[in-house]
Amino acid sequence: xxxxxxxxxxITTSFPVFERICLVVLALxxxxxxxxxxxxxxxxxxxxxxxxxxxxxxxxxxxxxxxxGRITRLIYIVLGLIALFCxxxxxxxxxxxxx
Numbered sequence: 169x170x171x172x173x174x175x176x177x178x179i180t181t182s183f184p185v186f187e188r189i190c191l192v193v194l195a196l197x198x199x200x201x202x203x204x205x206x207x208x209x210x211x212x213x214x215x216x217x218x219x220x221x222x223x224x225x226x227x228x229x230x231x232x233x234x235x236x237g238r239i240t241r242l243i244y245i246v247l248g249l250i251a252l253f254c255x256x257x258x259x260x261x262x263x264x265x266x267x
Contacts, residue, residue, distance in 0.1 A: 183260045190257040194250060201246045208243075209236050 179263070183263065186260045187257060190253050190260060194253050194257065197246055197250050197253065201243065201250065204239055204243050204246065208239055
């Protein structure tokens with residue numbers, strides 16, 4: 169009689185490796201995130217014109233193509249990758265224990 173709840177060999181050998189790979193990638197992505205956050209330009213205030221309330225300028229409309237816009241876009245990409253690898257890590261951590 170076949171035991172359907174038995175853990176296959178490929179799971180017990182490969183999932184711990186995937187866990188370690190995910191942890192290393194998470195550590196590297198975290199370091200990249202810290203560097204990107206420190207590279208952001210600070211000191212700008214987006215208060216705009218106090219009297220009219222106008223906050224749109226040519227620079228703020230085209231901020232996506234500037235260095236600051238590219239860094240912000242990279243930060244969002246790195247945050248998404250960190251979330252993805254966190255989910256993958258916990259999947260690889262919990263699946264062998266479910267059997």
